[in-house]
Amino acid sequence: MHSNKGTSLIDEIEETLIAIILGAMTLITFANVVVRQMDGNILWALESTVFLFGWLVLLGASYAVKKGAHLGVDAVINLFPAKGRRALALISITICIVFSFLMLKGAWDYWANFANLPGTNGRWFPLGFEDSFRGKGWYETNDIPHPAFLGWMEGFFNEGVAYEKLPRLVPYMVLPLSMALLLFRYIQVGVSVWRGDIDRIVASHEVEDEIAEVRERLGEHG
Known part of the structure; x- marks a missing residue:
């Protein structure tokens, strides 16, 4: 509904x-279930699945939002003409x-210091970036091991000191990204x-469709 023809790179x-x-x-959940059956445990499984x-x-x-899949009530909207x-x-x-x-803004401000980056100034809208801040690139997760292919992060975010666990900046990155x-x-x-292509934000009627389907089935068996 909201996407253009073809699939963009971002999509x-x-x-x-x-x-x-x-x-x-x-995979992680299945592997942990199997290991538990053998009286073992994958220590980092729970934390990783939570993230x-x-x-x-x-x-x-x-x-x-892209797929128009958020549920909404448009009973009031339908009372108005097209312009309304x-x-x-x-x-x-x-x-x-x-x-x-x-x-x-809030997501960036929360994540930035974990990546040794400045947060923004201003309570509501960003008015610039922090002049001074305490870098938190050394913060690690509790259980998730630091993979070898991310070893380059130690020089960028931890002054060359080896990480024992995955730095929190990685899982928290989803906040500004999302x-x-x-x-x-x-x-x-x-x-x-x-442009006038649509006249409402939400166009998903999954619940209404399911109710109509149930009514049809009940009518068939009634």
């Missing part, structure tokens, strides 16, 4: 990443864009509303 990366996360969660689930939820929010629906959609999408922008994607998707929807 492909987004969908591939979601698929990888789902696969990784399944992966967080990635899935946050990335899924923007993906659902478009005006309400523009008001709604403006609120969504402002909200996602504020979320992006909020940036969410903002991007809402801007895409806003452009579609402005």
Whole structure:
């Protein structure tokens, strides 16, 4: 509904990443169940699946905007003529864009210091970047081991000191990434509303479709 013809590079990366996360969660959980049956335990399995689930939820929010899959009630919207629906959609999408922008600022400010980067100044809108801050690149996760292929991070974020566990900047990276994607998707929807291609943000009627399907089945068997 909201996407252009063809799949853009961002779409492909987004969908591939979601698929990888789902696969990784399944494999880790399955492997841990098997190991537990042999009286063992994968110490980092729980923490890693929690982080992966967080990635899935946050990335899924923007993906659902792209697909128009967020559920919504449009009973009031349908009472208005086409121009009124478009005006309400523009008001709604403006609120969504402002909200996602504020979320992006908050997400960056939370994550930045973990990557030895400055957060933004300003309570609501960024007015610049911090002049001084305490880098937290040395913060590690509790159980997830640091993979060898990420060894280069030690020189960039930990003054050359070897990590024993995965640095928190890696799992927390999803915060600014997902909020940036969410903002991007809402801007895409806003452009579609402005052009007159759509007259509402949410167009998913999965619940209504399921109710109609149940009624049809009950009618067949009634």
